[in-house]
Amino acid sequence: MSPEPEVDPTGEAAVEAALLGVVPELPGRLPDALREELVAFRRDLHMHPELGNQEFRTTAAIKARLEAAGLRPRTLPMGTGLICDVHPGLAERWDGVRPMLALRADIDALPIPDTKSVPYRSTVPDRAHACGHDVHTTVVLGAGLVLADLARAGHLTRSVRLLFQPAEEVLPGGATDAIDGGALDGVGRILAVHCDPRVDAGRIGLRPGAITSACDRIEVSLSGPGGHTARPHLTTDLVTAAAKLVTEVPALLSRRVDARAGMALTWGRIESGHACNVVPQRAELSGTLRCLDLAAWRDAPDLVHAAIDEVATLHRAKSEITYVRGVPPVVNETGSTELLRTAMTARRGTPTVEDTEQSLGGEDFSWYLEHVPGAMARLGVRAPGERHARDLHQGDFDVDETAITVGVELFTSAALLDTPAPA
Numbered sequence: 254m255s256p257e258p259e260v261d262p263t264g265e266a267a268v269e270a271a272l273l274g275v276v277p278e279l280p281g282r283l284p285d286a287l288r289e290e291l292v293a294f295r296r297d298l299h300m301h302p303e304l305g306n307q308e309f310r311t312t313a314a315i316k317a318r319l320e321a322a323g324l325r326p327r328t329l330p331m332g333t334g335l336i337c338d339v340h341p342g343l344a345e346r347w348d349g350v351r352p353m354l355a356l357r358a359d360i361d362a363l364p365i366p367d368t369k370s371v372p373y374r375s376t377v378p379d380r381a382h383a384c385g386h387d388v389h390t391t392v393v394l395g396a397g398l399v400l401a402d403l404a405r406a407g408h409l410t411r412s413v414r415l416l417f418q419p420a421e422e423v424l425p426g427g428a429t430d431a432i433d434g435g436a437l438d439g440v441g442r443i444l445a446v447h448c449d450p451r452v453d454a455g456r457i458g459l460r461p462g463a464i465t466s467a468c469d470r471i472e473v474s475l476s477g478p479g480g481h482t483a484r485p486h487l488t489t490d491l492v493t494a495a496a497k498l499v500t501e502v503p504a505l506l507s508r509r510v511d512a513r514a515g516m517a518l519t520w521g522r523i524e525s526g527h528a529c530n531v532v533p534q535r536a537e538l539s540g541t542l543r544c545l546d547l548a549a550w551r552d553a554p555d556l557v558h559a560a561i562d563e564v565a566t567l568h569r570a571k572s573e574i575t576y577v578r579g580v581p582p583v584v585n586e587t588g589s590t591e592l593l594r595t596a597m598t599a600r601r602g603t604p605t606v607e608d609t610e611q612s613l614g615g616e617d618f619s620w621y622l623e624h625v626p627g628a629m630a631r632l633g634v635r636a637p638g639e640r641h642a643r644d645l646h647q648g649d650f651d652v653d654e655t656a657i658t659v660g661v662e663l664f665t666s667a668a669l670l671d672t673p674a675p676a
Contacts, residue, residue, distance in 0.1 A: 298390060315394055322398050356396055359427070362380055383647060444627055460609045468541055588626060
C-alpha cells in the first residue's frame with residue numbers, strides 16, 4: 254500500500270483548497286481500501302467490547318494488524334495495551350535525537366448494555382463501546398498504517414509512537430500504568446482525540462488550557478449505636494446525619510473554594526436502615542467530586558475530609574472516608590493545541606475547526622500531560638443534520654464513521670507538520 258499521489262496544485266481543486274486554507278501537497282490522505290478496512294476493524298471491536306485490563310482480544314487484533322504492516326508492536330507490562338514506534342525509513346530504533354510524537358488511544362469498553370439495532374451491535378451482554386474508544390483505537394491504528402507507508406516513501410522525518418492504552422474507564426486510569434511501563438520514554442509531545450456527539454463529523458473542537466475536569470470518587474461510612482425511633486435523642490440519628498452530609502458538605506465546599514475553580518461534589522448513592530421504626534447503626538454514601546482547576550483539585554482531599562468530619566461530628570456520627578484519587582483535568586498545552594489546529598486546517602480547511610467548552614467529564618489522558626506537553630481534540634462524530642443526540646455512556650451511542658478518516662488524517666498531518674528540536 255502506498256500513499257495517495259500528491260494533488261496537482263494548479264487545478265481548480267487546488268484553487269478551492271487554497272481558499273479554504275488547505276495544503277493539497279501534504280501527503281498522508283487515507284486510501285479508500287484502508288478506509289473500508291478501518292471501518293470494518295472498528296465494527297469488529299464494537300461487537301467484541303472488553304472492560305479495563307481485560308482487553309486481550311482487542312490487544313491481539315491491534316498487534317496482528319501492525320505486525321502485518323511490518324511494524325514491531327510491544328505489549329505493555331500489564332498484559333493488555335501496547336506501544337508501537339514508526340521511525341523514518343522504518344528504521345528499527347529511535348535515533349535518540351528528536352523526541353517522538355505519541356498518538357494515544359484508549360481501548361476499553363463500558364459495563365453497560367448495547368441497545369442499538371445495528372449489525373455491529375455488541376455480542377457481549379452488558380458490555381458496550383459507549384464512549385467511542387473503538388473509534389479512538391481505529392484512528393490511531395489507521396494513522397500508524399499510513400505513517401508506515403509514508404516512512405517507506407521517505408516522507409516521515411520524525412519518529413511517532415502509537416500508544417494503545419487499557420483501562421481508561423477504571424480510576425485512576427490505565428495511563429499511570431502505561432507511563433510506569435515506559436510509554437513516554439523518548440516522547441516529547443502527545444496527542445489524542447475524544448469522540449464528541451455534539452460536534453458534526455468532519456469537524457474537530459479545540460480548546461487551549463483545561464478541556465476536561467478532574468474527577469475523584471468519595472465513599473463515606475457513618476456509624477452510631479442505633480436505637481428506637483421513639484427516642485432519637487438517646488442515640489445517633491444516622492439518617493438525619495447522612496441527609497445533612499448530602500446537603501451541607503457541597504455547600505461548605507462552595508464557601509471554601511474559589512467559585513472559579515468549579516469544584517462540585519455530587520452524591521450518587523445513599524443507603525441506610527431496614528425498618529421504619531429503627532434508627533440504624535450504619536449509613537453509606539458515595540459520589541464524585543469534579544473540579545475544573547488543577548490547583549484546587551490538589552487541595553480537594555483535605556477540604557472534603559474536613560467538611561465531612563465537621564458535619565458528622567455535629568450530629569455525633571463517626572465517619573470513615575475513602576477518597577479515591579481519579580484524574581486531574583486535561584490541560585491542553587498551547588503549542589500542541591495549535592499543532593492540531595494547523596494540522597486540521599492544512600488537511601481540511603479553517604471552517605472544520607471550532608472552539609469547544611470545558612467539560613466536567615474526566616479523562617486519564619491528563620496523567621500524560623503531567624510529564625510531557627500535549628493536547629486532546631474533540632472529534633466530531635454526529636451525522637450532519639442528525640437531531641437525536643447520542644450521548645456518551647449511553648447504550649444507544651454510535652458514530653458517523655466518516656470521523657475515522659478525519660481522525661487518521663488529523664494525526665498524519667500533525668506528525669508531518671510537527672518539527673521538534675533535537676533533545
